Amino acid sequence: MAEIRGTCDDRFGRVRDTFEASLDADDVGASVAVYVDGQPVVDLWGGHVDAARTTPWERDTIVNVWSTTKTMVALCALMLADRGVIDLDAPVAEYWPEFAAAGKGGVRLRHVLGYTAGLPTWAEPITVPELFDWEDATARLAAQPARWAPGAVGCYHPLTQGFLIGEVVRRVTGRGLGAFFAEEVAGPLGADFHIGLPAEHDHRVAPVIPPPGAADTPAPGLDGEAPNPAIVAEDANTAAWRRAEIPSAGGHGNARSVGLVQSVLASGGAVGGVRLLSEAGCRRVLEEQYRGVDRYLDVPIRYGLGYRVEGRTCSWGGWGGSVVVVDLSTRLTVAYAMNQMLEQGALGDSRGLGLVLAAYQGLATAA
Template identity: 85%
Template sequence: MAEISGTCDDRFRAVRDAFAASLDGDDVGASVAVHVDGEPVVDLWGGYVDAVRTRPWERDTIVNVWSTTKTMVALCALILADRGVLDLDAPVARYWPEFAAEGKDGVLVRHVLGYTAGLPTWTEPITVPELFDWDDATARLAAQPARWEPGTVGCYHPLTQGFLIGEVIRRVTGRGVDAFFAEEVAGPLGADFHLGLAVEHDHRVAPVIPPPGTSDSAAPGLPGERPNPTIVAEDANTVAWRRAVIPSAGGHGNARSVALVQSVLACGGEVGGVRLLSEAGCRRVLEEQFRGVDHYLDVPIRYGLGYRVEGRTCSWGGWGGSVVVADLDTRMTVSYVMNQMLDQGSLGDSRGLGIVLAAYDGLAAAA
């Protein structure tokens, strides 16, 4: 049986059991966290940092979480909206005038958060190294036309959404999204999550491991199209990727830090005495922007403001398996982060789902 470290309230032993089963199965190394009322009731880690299983996963091991990063950027936008300095109903071009090119003056900030902006990818070829040049990557998006009338087609934006929202945040605050997140969210909360990783943290990083049976794995493109850019799992293991600000897919953290940050939404805007949002500002995440079959993911989905929403929960996950769920009714947040990627469908695999279901079992046991 896998060796697991950390703490787990006895009510949530089902989470520990599910985590142990995952480590004995598909996982190499991973961490799991459950917060209720902003307090950690599960904080577990186990397995190994490396694929050959020689270096143990430690308490402070962090890993690239791919698109789970998007929840951090969306939270920044909700904070600014709650402060009254960002109007989600305003055109993006109000804050970023160059964005109005090619008839995009009708694209609203909420369209970008709700995946209906019609800019799911760059129209001109772009490479992974070119993503590291923020000004160029965002200027290209500003210059291109939208594919569809804003607000009409739900289509997940795998990479572009973070750049779009990130540039709006930069224009509104005068700070890059990495600096705003660090200074206004992660810093006050004491959360070990990073948009752009400093060199002093490199020794803590668990490299991502591509899905079994592949030397690497490429993220899919839009239906009938080649990916643009072509990103493979191994890209996340390069120094250049770690240093860059890739706000759709380049965040580094662990389950503890992901759950801590997203507990802000589950707990009415305040965690550990730190208030980042009003209760009304938290509820805005549930405002429906799209309901139907997503053009990119090809699955039925309901988008709120930056998150998938179901009832009064908001969630998202990352390529290969990481996930976070925040429940505004139960005030519970669940996060699962790992290094071994799997390729089992558009919305993740059974590992994270098993952890989430086990957490709800714990809530039921505590009732």
């Protein structure tokens, strides 16, 4: 039986039981956190950092959470919109003039956040090391045409969304997205989440473990095309990946830090005396941008501003299993981060879902 450490309010004991069962079954090492009204009611971790199960997962262990990082990017955009620094209805080219090339003058920031910008990938082949050159990667996106008219097609942007939003953030603040996030979000909240990881934290990183039998299998491409770039799980375990700013997929943290940051949305914009958004700014996340079958994921979905939305709940997850769910009605936030990746469908696997359902059961008990 896996050893679990941390704290868990008695009302949320089912979360602990579900987490323990997951560690005994599919997981190697993982963490789960639940916040209500911005206050932690579950903060658990357990298992091991390595596949050989020789090194325990500690309280401060962090891991690459892949696309769960997108929720941090979206939060930064919502904050800047709330401050009036950017207008989500404005064309991207208003802040990034070069982006208007190849007929993209009509692409608005809300199209990028809502996955209807028509730029799901780079038009020309790009390699993983080339992603580490921010100026080149963003210049390529600025120069290429969109596949579809703005707002016409809902299509998940696995990597490009973070570069697109990140470049707008850089243009309007003078700071890269990683620095903006560190100074305006993680720092004030005391959240151990990083977009571009300094070397001093390497010793705390749990390497991601590829899905069983798929160590060299890249993330899927679009419409049967070869993936561009062809990212494999092991890419995240390199020093170059950790140092780079890959805002759509390169964030490092654990469930505690992911949940803490995202609980801002569930708590009306402020946590622990730190206000990042107005209440109206939080509600904007629910503004529907697209409803239908996603062209890339091939599943029915509803997109708000940077998140999947269902009712008054917003969420997103990462390749292989990490996830965060934020419920603005119940003021509940659930986050899960792990090192063992699984492939059980376009929108994740049952581990995170089981923990979310257990948290809702605990919330019902509390009521």
